[in-house]
Amino acid sequence: MTTPISISPGQLPATIRGFLAAHAARDTETALRAFAPTAMVADQGQTFRxxxxxxxxxxxxxxxxxxxxxxxxxxxxxxxxxxxxNRLEGDFPGGVAELAYRFTLDGDLIAELIIAP
Known part of the structure; x- marks a missing residue:
């Protein structure tokens, strides 16, 4: 098993940085372009393929x-x-959440994204 290495957020691949910025801005069309056609996202017990x-x-x-x-x-x-x-703060239950976004890239596109606490 590979041990993750801490890096500065600016060292994330451009695809991931672009997705995160678009997702935070709720720019769904730009965020979607970061994904491979057969990509998968898992969040809160649901899977999107x-x-x-x-x-x-x-x-x-x-x-x-x-x-x-x-x-x-x-x-x-x-x-x-x-x-x-990522730290989220808002009017959702609990008000603050820290989530790990686990990305797998296929070339320059996101093949898999798993979001979990």
Missing amino acids: GTDEILVFLREAGAEFSYTTELIGAQRVDDARWVSS
């Missing part, structure tokens, strides 16, 4: 709440796997 389902996820996840997102850390697992640590 392919860009049609991922678009639904991007439009609906957290849409009922107002919140801010701050990138607070990053790790490189290997050449294809990266983790971003």
Whole structure:
């Protein structure tokens, strides 16, 4: 098993940085372009496969709440796997959450994203 290495958030691949910025801005069309056609996203016990389902996820996840997102850390697992640590603060239950976004890249596109506490 590969041990993740802490890096500065600016060292995340451009695809991941672009996705995170677009997702935080709720720019679903730009965020969607970061994904491979057969990509998978897992969040809160649900799995979304392919860009049609991922678009639904991007439009609906957290849409009922107002919140801010701050990138607070990053790790490189290997050449294809990266983790971003994100702090969300808003009017959702609990008000604050720290989530790990675990990315697997296929070339310059996101093949898999798993979001978990």
